Amino acid sequence: xxxxxxxILFASHEWSSLKLAxxxxxxxxxxxxxxxxxxxxxxxxxxxxAGAVVAIGLVPAGxxxxxxxxxxxxxxxxxxxxxxxATGLSLVAVPFRSLLEGCNQVASVYQFSTWERIxxxxxxxxxxxxxxxxWTAFAATITSNICHIGFFAFRYWKFFQTLLVRTPIGPRIxxxxxxxxxxxxxxxxxxxxxxNSSFPTLVVFKYHGAVAxxxxxxxxxxxxxxxxxxxxxxxxxxxxxxxxxxxxxxxKLDELFWRITRVVIGVSVLLAIGVIGVVYGLNALSxxxxxxxxxxxxxxxxxxxxVILMPNTPIVAYLRAHKREPILGISxxxxxxxxLCSLVAAKYYSVTVVVFxxxxxxCIAVPIAALIWYMCRKAWHSGxxxxxxxxxx
Numbered sequence: 201x202x203x204x205x206x207x208i209l210f211a212s213h214e215w216s217s218l219k220l221a222x223x224x225x226x227x228x229x230x231x232x233x234x235x236x237x238x239x240x241x242x243x244x245x246x247x248x249x250a251g252a253v254v255a256i257g258l259v260p261a262g263x264x265x266x267x268x269x270x271x272x273x274x275x276x277x278x279x280x281x282x283x284x285x286a287t288g289l290s291l292v293a294v295p296f297r298s299l300l301e302g303c304n305q306v307a308s309v310y311q312f313s314t315w316e317r318i319x320x321x322x323x324x325x326x327x328x329x330x331x332x333x334x335w336t337a338f339a340a341t342i343t344s345n346i347c348h349i350g351f352f353a354f355r356y357w358k359f360f361q362t363l364l365v366r367t368p369i370g371p372r373i374x375x376x377x378x379x380x381x382x383x384x385x386x387x388x389x390x391x392x393x394x395x396n397s398s399f400p401t402l403v404v405f406k407y408h409g410a411v412a413x414x415x416x417x418x419x420x421x422x423x424x425x426x427x428x429x430x431x432x433x434x435x436x437x438x439x440x441x442x443x444x445x446x447x448x449x450x451x452k453l454d455e456l457f458w459r460i461t462r463v464v465i466g467v468s469v470l471l472a473i474g475v476i477g478v479v480y481g482l483n484a485l486s487x488x489x490x491x492x493x494x495x496x497x498x499x500x501x502x503x504x505x506x507v508i509l510m511p512n513t514p515i516v517a518y519l520r521a522h523k524r525e526p527i528l529g530i531s532x533x534x535x536x537x538x539x540l541c542s543l544v545a546a547k548y549y550s551v552t553v554v555v556f557x558x559x560x561x562x563c564i565a566v567p568i569a570a571l572i573w574y575m576c577r578k579a580w581h582s583g584x585x586x587x588x589x590x591x592x593x
Contacts, residue, residue, distance in 0.1 A: 202386030204298045206379055207243045209523055211236060211302025212442025218303070224358035226303075233362075234370030236303075240363035242375055243295035255288025279334040286341040293348040299363070300356065304439050308355070316347040385525035389516075392535035397424070400542040400554055407546040416551060419494040419502060422475055426506045427513070430467040434460050434514045441521035450581045453518070461514045468510040472503040498555050505559035512566050515573045526576050527569055534565040 214236040218228035226233060262280045300309050323343035327336040352360060373379060401420060405413030437460055444453040479499040482490040493499065519527055541557035 202383050202390055203243060203246055203379075204294045205386050205520070206383045207239065207295060207298035208302040208438055209382075209442050209520055210239055210373060210379065211299050212304070212439040212521075213446040213523065214239070215303045215439070216443045216446035220359070224356070226359060226362040231370045234368040235373050237363045237366060237368045238372035239379075240295070240299055240360075241368070242373065242379070243298065244292075244364065247292050247295045251288040251291040253288075254291055255285050258284040258287065276334055279338055283338045283341060286338055286345055289345050290341060290348075293345070293352075296348070296352050296356075296360065300359075302439050302442070303359075304443065305356075306436050306439055310436060312347075312351050312355075316344060316351070319347050320344045382523055382525060385528045386520075389525065389528060389531050392531045394535075396535055396538050396558075399539050400546075400558065403543050403546040404551055404554060408551060412551055415492060415494050416554075418492050419479075419499055422478075422493070423472075423499070423502050423506050426468050426471040426475065426503065427510065429471060430464045430510055431513050433463050433467070434517050438517050438521070441517055445521045453521075454577075457514055457518050461511060464510050464514055465507075468507045472507045475503050476500050494551070494555070498552055501552075501555045501559050505555070505562045508559070508562045508566055512569050515569050519573060519576060522576075522580060524576075527572055530565055530568050530572065534561060537561050537564075 214232040217232035218226055218236065221227045226236070259281055262284065263277075266276060266280070297309060320340050320343050324336060324340045327339040332339065397420070401413055401417045404416045437456065440456065441453065444450070444456070476496070476499060479490070479493055480496045482493070483496055494502065516527060519525065538558060538561045541561060542554050545553040545557050
């Protein structure tokens with residue numbers, strides 16, 4: 201429900217007055233430390249409850265979903281139960297990662313993530329080779345959990361001890377007044393993302409069958425690599441955006457924004473050319489893999505749509521760094537338009553029209569988002585409606 205993203209942004213604002221001591225504890229402004237500690241307590245409790253609900257809720261849901269279709273000779277129950285418990289535990293790790301990222305420990309977190317992914321993949325491959333069957337998913341998830349526990353306990357034990365053991369005695373971040381008005385907007389934005397990413401595949405499946413849906417889904421995932429890789433430049437800078445806003449260093453903020461935006465656009469263009477080239481190459485070689493993807497023309501349209509959408513990523517990060525979400529309205533309209541257009545195009549026309557609708561919606565939404573960014577930046581940084589680091593959303 202968006203609390204992980206909100207935690208990063210709120211923590212970054214408080215971290216502008218804090219720093220890590222040589223012994224790993226947090227030192228600095230007592231008021232900021234008190235607010236950060238209250239945020240840590242709030243988010244850890246939230247995700248602990250959410251993890252328990254997910255773990256307990258998934259178990260009976262799985263039995264209802266799988267039992268009617270499961271063959272009697274397949275022993276799926278215990279792998280499912282333990283996977284649900286491990287998944288609930290993995291959710292508990294979210295606030296710890298978010299707090300570290302918000303407190304400008306991005307390099308350390310990303311370095312850990314690399315090794316954690318490697319360990320997870322090794323566990324998966326080992327389990328597959330060992331013939332563990334349905335236990336493979338549990339092996340991968342529990343390996344990830346063990347890595348997280350070790351990272352938090354050995355690398356940042358005193359960091360979290362400072363935040364979670366002591367009781368905040370100064371000002372606190374109030375969830376109802378400060379966090380929730382921002383959080384529900386972030387949550388709704390994440391729901392909108394579903395209609396822009398997954399919903400078109402479902403309507404293609406409904407009206408054009410499994411083969412077309414598979415081609416659309418595989419190509420969509422390939423094109424999504426463009427967003428994943430180019431967007432990583434902005435993801436790692438989100439805490440810095442928050443720090444600069446909290447310090448009111450708006451010139452540095454703008455300089456960083458434009459530099460990152462140029463990188464994001466440049467990388468996305470190069471990746472799009474690469475993706476299009478791969479698809480054209482597979483078709484030219486008559487490779488069987490080409491049959492699993494959309495046609496070269498459809499792939500080109502889909503890749504172009506993703507490139508056009510990419511400037512929206514730094515725009516959203518810039519605006520959210522002010523602990524506000526003025527772009528929510530256009531996000532909702534964009535999602536509704538994409539979903540409706542995909543439904544109509546798939547039902548009455550072709551997959552090519554579905555892809556073209558995605559491109560057309562992005563061509564309309566991104567310029568509007570840029571206009572919102574320009575207007576908000578002008579108002580917030582000119583002394584008109586300028587938010588303070590502790591202002592309510």
